[in-house]
Amino acid sequence: EDQVTQSPEALRLQEGESSSLNCSYTVSGLRGLFWYRQDPGKGPEFLFTLYSAGEEKEKERLKATLTKKESFLHITAPKPEDSATYLCAVQAGEWSEKLVFGKGTKLTVNP
Amino acid sequence: GAVVSQHPSWVICKSGTSVKIECRSLDFQATTMFWYRQFPKQSLMLMATSNEGSKATYEQGVEKDKFLINHASLTLSTLTVTSAHPEDSSFYICSASPSDYEQYFGPGTRLTVT
Numbered sequence: 001e002d003q004v005t006q007s008p009e010a011l012r013l014q015e016g017e018s019s020s021l022n023c024s025y026t027v028s029g030l031r032g033l034f035w036y037r038q039d040p041g042k043g044p045e046f047l048f049t050l051y052s053a054g055e056e057k058e059k060e061r062l063k064a065t066l067t068k069k070e071s072f073l074h075i076t077a078p079k080p081e082d083s084a085t086y087l088c089a090v091q092a093g094e095w096s097e098k099l100v101f102g103k104g105t106k107l108t109v110n111p
Numbered sequence: 112g113a114v115v116s117q118h119p120s121w122v123i124c125k126s127g128t129s130v131k132i133e134c135r136s137l138d139f140q141a142t143t144m145f146w147y148r149q150f151p152k153q154s155l156m157l158m159a160t161s162n163e164g165s166k167a168t169y170e171q172g173v174e175k176d177k178f179l180i181n182h183a184s185l186t187l188s189t190l191t192v193t194s195a196h197p198e199d200s201s202f203y204i205c206s207a208s209p210s211d212y213e214q215y216f217g218p219g220t221r222l223t224v225t
Contacts, residue, residue, distance in 0.1 A: 032212050043204045043216035044155070046113075087154065091212070097143055099206075099214060101154040 002027040002092045006102035013109050016077050021105045023088030024070040031091040033071050034099065035064050038085045047073075047086075078109045114138050115207050117217035124195055124224055132190045132220045134205030140185035141207035145214065146178075149202040161188045195224045 007022045025033065032051050036044035048057045050066035057064050061082065063074040073086055085106045089099040114137040124130050134144055142163050147155040159180050160168045167180035177199075179191040188207075192199055200223050206214040 034214070036216070041202075041219070041221070043115075043117075043206075043219045046213060046215055049213055089155075097145075097208060097212075097214070098157060098160065099145070099155075101156075103154045 002090060002100045004088055004090055004100055004102035006086075006088050006105050008105060009103065010106045011108070013075075013078055013107070015079055015109055015111050018074070018076045018078070020075070021073040021086055021088075021107070022070060023073070023102055025088075025090050026069075027090050027092035027100075029092055031093065031096070033066055034089045034091070035062075035071070035073055036087040036089065038087055038104070040085075044087055075107070078107075080109045080111050083107055083109045113209055113213070113215040115205065115215050115217040117205055117220050119220060120218060121221040122223070124222070126196055126224055127194055129191055129193045130195055130222060132192075132203055132205075132222075134188045134190070134207070134217055136186045136207040136209075136215075139207070139209040141209060142185060143208055144182060144188040145206045145208075146180060146188075146190050147204045147206065149204060149219075155204060158190075192222065195222070197224045200224045 004025045035047040038044045048064040053068045061076050065072045085104040087104045089101045116135045118133045144161040146158045158173045161180045161182040163182045169175045182188045204219040206216045208214045
């Protein structure tokens with residue numbers, strides 16, 4: 001069974017304090033790993049897709065990396081508006097479009 | 112680009128009634144749409160995969176007769192919660208994919224059954 005585990009469950013940072021969120025996964029044939037941001041009461045907002053080990057993608061203060069067992073979402077010099085729940089999901093199997101989500105990391109950035 | 116809308120954004124209904132939720136892809140065509148449910152402080156759980164022109168595929172444990180899905184066109188899928196009960200109260204979110212990979216999510220529908 002495909003599984004996604006995110007850590008930590010919650011993270012509090014001071015503005016400007018860089019950190020990383022972890023997403024470890026066990027799947028049978030990874031098609032893609034996805035990062036989403038979700039604000040309270042809203043649907044997830046797409047951030048990144050990573051397809052193969054060694055791949056990296058950046059967007060503003062966020063950088064996502066992928067290995068064969070895990071992915072990291074690095075947040076550099078975060079701002080209060082980066083506060084949200086960050087979700088990791090995997091798409092596995094040759095033909096499946098199904099996403100399996102982790103439970104998320106709730107990030108709070110204090111000014 | 113890749114905008115997905117849902118309607119309504121929130122709905123309150125009485126126990127025993129049915130509620131329909133619409134999911135539209137606004138700027139792309141989607142042969143496949145997905146319906147998720149999210150309980151408070153939990154992650155998204157896939158309920159069903161909706162394919163245009165064919166029957167939906169339901170995840171294990173999801174009652175197909177209770178959660179009716181109709182993918183009427185390449186831009187519209189609907190979820191009808193039939194004979195709703197308080198335990199069906201949840202946040203329902205749809206997603207659509209313009210390709211075989213990325214999925215873009217709607218803003219969600221908050222359903223409260225009284």
